[in-house]
Amino acid sequence: xxxxxxxxxxxxxxxxxxxxxxxxxxxxxxxxxxxxxxxxxxxxxxxxxxxxxxxxxxxxxxxxxxxxxxxxxxxxxxxxxxxxxxxxxxxxxxxxxxxxxxxxxxxxxxxxxxxxxxxxxxxxxxxxxxxxxxxxxxxxxxxxxxxxxxxxxxxxxxxxxxxxxxxxxxxxxxxxxxxxxxxxxxxxxxxxxxxxxxxxxxxxxxxxxxxxxxxxxxxxxxxxxxxxxxxxxxxxxxxxxxxxxxxxxxxxxxxxxxxxxxxxxxxxxxxxxxxxxxxxxxxxxxxxxxxxxxxxxxxxxxxxxxxxxxxxxxxxxxxxxxxxxxxxxxxxxxxxx
Amino acid sequence: xxxxxxxxxxxxxxxxxxxxxxxxxxxxxxxxxxxxxxxxxxxxxxxxxxxxxxxxxxxxxxxxxxxxxxxxxxxxxxxxxxxxxxxxxxxxxxxxxxxxxxxxxxxxxxxxxxxxxxxxxxxxxxxxxxxxxxxxxxxxxxxxxxxxxxxxxxxxxxxxxxxxxxxxxxxxxxxxxxxxxxxxxxxxxxxxxxxxxxxxxxxxxxxxxxxxxxxxxxxxxxxxxxxxxxxxxxxxxxxxxxxxxxxxxxxxxxxxxxxxxxxxxxx
Numbered sequence: 001x002x003x004x005x006x007x008x009x010x011x012x013x014x015x016x017x018x019x020x021x022x023x024x025x026x027x028x029x030x031x032x033x034x035x036x037x038x039x040x041x042x043x044x045x046x047x048x049x050x051x052x053x054x055x056x057x058x059x060x061x062x063x064x065x066x067x068x069x070x071x072x073x074x075x076x077x078x079x080x081x082x083x084x085x086x087x088x089x090x091x092x093x094x095x096x097x098x099x100x101x102x103x104x105x106x107x108x109x110x111x112x113x114x115x116x117x118x119x120x121x122x123x124x125x126x127x128x129x130x131x132x133x134x135x136x137x138x139x140x141x142x143x144x145x146x147x148x149x150x151x152x153x154x155x156x157x158x159x160x161x162x163x164x165x166x167x168x169x170x171x172x173x174x175x176x177x178x179x180x181x182x183x184x185x186x187x188x189x190x191x192x193x194x195x196x197x198x199x200x201x202x203x204x205x206x207x208x209x210x211x212x213x214x215x216x217x218x219x220x221x222x223x224x225x226x227x228x229x230x231x232x233x234x235x236x237x238x239x240x241x242x243x244x245x246x247x248x249x250x251x252x253x254x255x256x257x258x259x260x261x262x263x264x265x266x267x268x269x270x271x272x273x274x275x276x277x278x279x280x281x282x283x284x285x286x287x288x289x290x291x292x293x294x295x296x297x298x299x300x301x302x303x304x305x306x307x308x309x310x311x312x313x314x315x316x317x318x319x320x321x322x323x324x325x326x327x328x329x330x331x332x333x334x335x336x337x
Numbered sequence: 338x339x340x341x342x343x344x345x346x347x348x349x350x351x352x353x354x355x356x357x358x359x360x361x362x363x364x365x366x367x368x369x370x371x372x373x374x375x376x377x378x379x380x381x382x383x384x385x386x387x388x389x390x391x392x393x394x395x396x397x398x399x400x401x402x403x404x405x406x407x408x409x410x411x412x413x414x415x416x417x418x419x420x421x422x423x424x425x426x427x428x429x430x431x432x433x434x435x436x437x438x439x440x441x442x443x444x445x446x447x448x449x450x451x452x453x454x455x456x457x458x459x460x461x462x463x464x465x466x467x468x469x470x471x472x473x474x475x476x477x478x479x480x481x482x483x484x485x486x487x488x489x490x491x492x493x494x495x496x497x498x499x500x501x502x503x504x505x506x507x508x509x510x511x512x513x514x515x516x517x518x519x520x521x522x523x524x525x526x527x528x529x530x531x532x533x534x535x536x537x538x539x540x541x542x543x544x545x546x547x548x549x550x551x552x553x554x555x556x557x558x559x560x561x562x563x564x565x566x567x568x569x570x571x572x573x574x575x576x577x578x579x580x581x582x583x584x585x586x587x588x589x590x591x592x593x594x595x596x597x598x599x600x601x602x603x604x
Contacts, residue, residue, distance in 0.1 A: 134342060135339030135340065135349055141349045142544070142547050148536075162436060162526075163525075201432070204434040204437070205432045205433060206427070214430075
């Protein structure tokens with residue numbers, strides 16, 4: 001187990017004032033540069049001496065990366081906007097309450113005051129074998145220490161595991177995918193816009209990264225289109241304690257109803273795979289059906305098809321099933337079976 | 338190298354920059370060979386000839402590769418390309434779900450090689466692809482003549498020129514290395530073939546397995562690039578076409594191959 005030291009190893013610190021300067025630095029230093037947003041993930045890595053970048057690019061001085069702006073009926077959120085600002089923003093609260101709920105579920109008030117939306121979606125896996133510095137698959141090795149008969153893997157993946165069984169720990173990520181958000185990424189070559197659903201990647205595609213961000217890339221903003229504004233939202237996070245904890249499983253859904261029927265819906269779960277999982281089969285199965293207990297039961301069963309629990313995380317199967325049920329039906333009839 | 342939980346230094350995989358080394362080595366070979374062939378190579382000269390009456394008895398098209406042998410070659414080629422692309426494209430930034438296609442292609446390659454071993458052992462002339470004393474003797478003479486020393490011209494080839502045999506040996510060694518290591522690596526991932534078992538070897542043995550797999554893999558990049566280059570060279574096209582159509586024309590046969598060393602059924 002790594003021991004947190006009181007000082008960090010030496011690195012060169014840059015505090016650019018503009019996006020262009022930051023992108024220039026990231027391009028110049030490439031793999032050796034570490035992007036720091038709120039610093040909450042960063043300082044763990046640096047103090048544990050697991051990651052040893054030679055350059056840290058601190059984004060805190062870039063004013064253009066903060067704030068929430070209305071954009072074509074939706075919103076654009078600067079990547080350095082704090083989670084507290086997201087939670088308290090009147091437009092987000094009014095139109096995209098799902099994101100406000102997701103952001104508010106993250107960590108503790110103090111951490112949300114410092115943590116940013118960009119950092120929350122870009123944070124690394126919380127697997128303690130990986131965080132302890134073992135050369136596992138995610139660290140570029142050839143073994144997963146969490147997927148062994150004696151491993152402590154209560155918090156790990158039940159879906160889509162491929163060699164690595166770590167999970168994405170973000171609370172805002174499933175809400176953003178449910179809202180069909182777009183991630184605006186800039187690098188020296190220009191700007192690209194990636195759907196949130198494709199921003200997060202699993203170990204099948206790239207085992208050492210959790211997102212499409214690569215050296216030289218900077219997440220500058222998150223755009224939420226008007227498509228799901230004022231839809232029916234559901235967010236729930238289950239964790240070991242009610243505050244300052246990562247999700248065991250969380251669920252976010254955005255639905256539009258036509259009378260009693262579900263006209264369209266997006267459901268996303270996190271904490272069950274290395275990336276937030278959009279439950280497209282559930283969406284297809286419930287679309288056009290009434291949002292009642294029967295539909296919720298069916299959705300719950302479909303959600304866990306193909307789930308492969310590890311030794312200590314079998315509880316995540318009924319947990320995911322029930323969260324999906326509740327996201328369809330609502331919490332008024334919880335059925336913990 | 339990595340540190341295991343027990344403090345042991347273990348290898349984890351090959352250094353992936355070696356794939357660039359392999360590509361550069363192959364490109365270097367292309368340049369050197371092209372220059373040598375264009376400016377320095379002497380015209381081919383063989384000792385012995387086939388009398389016209391014997392030539393007349395030969396069929397116009399000389400069978401070289403049976404349909405089974407050609408199918409094996411092309412199945413192996415497709416699986417080898419799939420293996421190389423799925424292994425190395427992610428390393429140059431092309432990201433996709435590569436493990437699934439990689440192990441499937443590996444299984445196809447293994448099956449085709451097992452077939453080839455049986456086919457070559459019991460149906461084909463097993464020894465025709467392995468260098469013999471005459472090949473070594475002729476190679477020494479060819480080298481002497483290239484250096485301007487006195488030596489008799491080499492005999493015409495048997496079914497396969499020495500270069501083919503050497504290439505086959507290289508592919509045999511590297512191919513066997515990736516297949517054997519790849520077989521055990523199948524136990525590290527989820528497939529319908531075996532129950533996962535990461536503990537059949539020690540960390541060090543696993544590390545060396547990954548290392549050998551990678552080394553053989555990067556070697557295959559160079560070997561296959563060289564194979565394609567040679568196959569596309571104008572003077573080799575006759576041989577390359579025989580891997581498609583199965584036959585060589587009679588003129589090429591009598592010019593390059595010794596009917597005593599490669600016995601062909603006559604008319």
